Amino acid sequence: MPGRVETTPVIADRLAGRRIAVTGATGFLGTALVERLLRCVPGCEVVVLVRSGQRQSAAERTRREIVRNDCFDRLRRELKDRFDDEVSRRLSTIAGDVGKEGLGLDAEGRAVLQGCDTVIHSAATVSFDAPLDGAVEVNLLGPSRVAETLLELSDPKHRPHLVAVSTAYVNSGHKGDASEELITASRWITATDWRQEVAAARRARTDADSSSRDPQRLAGFHKKARGELGAAGTALLAERTERLRDEWVSDRMVALGRSRAQALGWPDAYAFTKSLGERALLETRGDLPVTFVRPSIVESALEEPRPGWIRGFRMAEPVIISYARGVLRQFPGLPEGIIDVVPVDLVVAAIIAVAATGPEDDPTVYQVASGTRHPLRYGHLVSRAESWFTERPLYDNRGQPIVVPTWSFPGRGKVQGELRRAVRVLGAAEQALNMLPLRGERAEWASKLEERRSQAERALDYVELYGAYAETEARFRIDRTLALYESLDEIDRKLFCFDPAVIDWGHYIEDVHLPSVVEHARVKTSPKRTRTLASREERARSSILSAEPRLAVFDLENTLMASNVVESYSWLATRHVDRADRARIVAHLLLEGPQLLALDRRDRSDFLRSFYRRYEGAPAAQLRLDAIELWSDLLSLRAFPDGLARLRQHRALGHTTVLITGALDFIVEPIRPLFDEIVCASLGERDGAFTGELVAAPPTGEARAILIEEHAGRLGLTQGGIVAYADSTSDLPMLEAAGLPVAVNPEAKLAAIARRRGWPVEHWDRTPGCPRKPLAVAGLRPGTRSIGSSPAGAAR
């Protein structure tokens, strides 16, 4: 199909001098439409209605999101240095939003729209799992809003032509032929009052929002946030809780949309709202001439602007990639069923031809679909895809080719049932693992499980969302569209081809669509090890240990040593007592263990405050002496030599090292030489004995983040210069405050977060082969009782 011809074809001729407005121009279909108009209809002007972004103006969005898209590469090549002139001369932008009354136009925008002869409304929420109210605002009310604005702006004698892009699936609720008739004429559709549906959808949003604020439900969100983040501090938990609430409302609206649509016989909220949109437009259009164009499933371009051009990752693409990755083991559908796909350039051509033809007296419908004229069987598609991916497999992280599964076309119910079970089982296993106090490499099982569960969930989503499309038995007739095509002259037929009969499905699948999908998905298509996790971590590590100034902050417990404040206390308390008392103290602490752990999990500061009361009355000088032995007898056996080596590496590089810990000052004293600063707890002292009350409370949670930011500020460092090492989500605020966070022996929750965010993970262990001291008891060797008196208070 040649892009340029010498003689002026009829379509281009008819549209010459016209000003054509396009909504939804930043979308897949819209971009292709704008490009085609600019390239193949040299005499027309194009006005795009684009929403202003949060940071970008509408014009800026046009430039970045439309003109810079690779869709325009061909035109750019053809026009060379005239491209910019041509585009700025013929393409203009007005800021507007089809989701708002009056399209949200300003005076200038209204003036420009007023001068348009044809308006092609292709803006839609195409996502099949959009929340119901969002879909209603855009898909249902959008066309009517466009019509109302045009009625208001235009001269009643010269009404512009509104071409409304809909979907063939508005009419898919029955088996057999679905002809190009108005939605109001279809016998198979249960008519509902669209105004009531709009009101219901808006009400549902309010209802969902208020029930999301129900105290019990809020407690549920909070519990779930805690489950994910642990004791990450109030601010982070609040943020996560609010996001969960938002997601809950949104999920609920999605579910409502799907169930409402399915109750009325549509596959999903998209087709449902689109059909109501047609109905509403017919009611509100007044004397505005309207034509509907209903494409089926729009996929990558057959020829124009180049074979395989596609924008965004849409419906079939994620399914195809999940299949190629071996994630989607099964997909429902009938092998002999028709999968009604139509390349985007055919749809664009049909729209342009319809626009050039102009409106008829009454609204008419053109369907652009392949199913009746030149059907693609589902079984054919699947077997082509299977052989294509068998020849050109994707590769897993180890560089092994992935063998694609063979689908046996079971019913949708069966596939859904299996997937739901898988999601349930994986979810339960994940929860169980999360409850275990796992660390380090074992904690990564949990995060791998999480990955598998989310894969299964996604597969279930795909099946639930798209399964209906593979099972549709409605056959979309395209008689009117074909008649229009037949009426075109030879040149137009070549320039604006929209007869699906020209598609060679084998060629389209293997040479056009699949290569394009694979390219867009940015997946591994060769066994070569590309940027593996290891190399990414390697780079992070080299940045951490660069010669640049750094602030390296370390947590203590489980980051530098596998010990905790209870063990230290237990050791000190047993140092000067006899065997029987020693056993009693240790047994007591062991019994208290779960309770202490629970308190620690709930609130670290409270835990420390209450636990340190046990030091009340203990002789301070003696404990200071004993703490030196505590390091040699217990803590250094529990320390991670790799951690100490890393710490020392930082020092050797001249970095500033800081320890932030809830441990007591005299306990960390023996490792003071390793740090430039130690931020820790300290106890009050009266008459040479500890009072058991904290004089300096150790910072926890967000306070740690603030502290290290301040410290970095004093050193003149930005966030990028902070390295933070921690093991638990209670340090999440601190890790997030650091540009270079490192998860050390992470517990399951932190392991999952680190994996998602690509943080380096270190597995530091105790010295290989070093004596394991199962109980934190001071030297059990006989005859250790020696110098000094017993810390009576500490032994209580």
Added chain:
Amino acid sequence: MSPRPGFVLEVDRSTPSTLFWHGEGYRLEKLPIGSRVIYAPEPFHALRDPDAAVRQALDHPLGDSQPLRSLLRPGMRLTIAFDDVSLPLPPMRSPDVRQRVIEAVLEVAAAAGVDDVVLIAALALHRRMTDDELRHALGSRVFDAFAPNGLLWQHDAEDPSNLLHLGQTEEGEDVEINKRAAESDLLVYVNINLVAMDGGHKSVATGLASYKSLRHHHNVRTMRASKSFMDRHHSQLHTSNWRMGRLIAAAGVKVFQIETTLNTDTFPAEFRFLQRREWEWSLRDRAGFLATSKALERTPAEIARRLFHSIKSPHDLTSVQAGEVEAVHDRTLQMVHAQQLVPVEGQTDVLTMGLPYICPYNVNSIMNPILVACLGLGYFFNLYRNKPLVREGGVLILSHPTPWAFNPVHHPSYIDFFEQVLAETTDLVEIESKYEHAFATDPWYRHLYRTSYAYHGVHPFYMWYWCAHALEHLGRVVVVGGDRAAVRRLGFFPASTLADALEIASDVVGRDPSITHLHAPPLLIADVS
């Protein structure tokens, strides 16, 4: 019946399997016919009344020294230094020789009215001793009298306030020792002379010195020129110490040297088979061997280690001499040689040895790979006089599990030396020039050496330097039954069995080498002709 001298067995068809030490355990190995096995002499009889012998030595000193009692007077400063936990091996049953000698010295001092007495454990750069270890070495009476009053010190080679630079030798070697010891009116040094290397001027010049002083003889050049450490007249290490010792004397430090020798009765009755010749094993020895080796197969390494480290050796005192350093040491050497020398005819192509669970630097601790190398190539290889047991270019086969294991309290700098330095190179000169300074002056290691129980930061380097003579002399080192990665890291060859080790050796020494097995401990010195 007088104890039998050492013995060199030639393996024939009727020879039973030979016992090889293998860390916390042992293996029975069938040596090829024609191999030689060197056994230590049987233990000398113990002194009948050791306390009387000690008193006798104090009253009748050697050389130009006066009896101890006439060196003591009221108001003087007396310092008693003693060997640390690295001696003897295994630690001896109570009472320890140091306890006997120090109690006797203190008795004389008390009688003379001396009340300014300080005891100093002569650690050099070794780890501090724990209270338990000090109590064991000194006995409760001495420990309780001195420790609570702050009069029991451990030499701190990194305490600038308690070091005194006495000058430089004619070779430019700095002599810097413990200030209290140097400034005392009398310094009594109590030695346990387990091997010929111990004692003499090395006691004060090494045991009480600082890094600044030690580095003059603990370096690659000196170690390579010490052939062997057990033969002081051919050991640069000792020559250097002797120069320093003479300077110390010339500087006015009055040293009263007490040396003691032990017999080769190394293991208690239940482990008697370990020091008997296999073909002479009684039914009880066999049962003991079977019971312990079967039990050890099922015992976790850590428990086995604790078990072996709880062994206290019978080690009987065979002589004690006191007085002027060199005269005392000459007598000591005679005694050590009499007990330990075994004449051996000619060198061997392949020398095999089983390494036990203990060396001077892992008492109550873990024998990490560096210490395995040091025990094999530093100590056992050097148990010779005249010529090394193995010919130049020959192969040394060690048997030891060589676990990749460390004690983080005692050997923190070893971990980093193994992970960072040996991972880069095993070349002695490169290691010395490139890394020693940083480790020796590292503030964290210094802190741990001074306040915890860590060997000095430079100590792993010294362990590696101990191997210098062997590394230069040998064609290959093979370790049987060791952790492969750890053995390779040391630059040695790992082998699963002795047979495999001999195969690996055949690249170097051919297919029909002469083989000699050093059956130690009990310790011996091969006098190779």
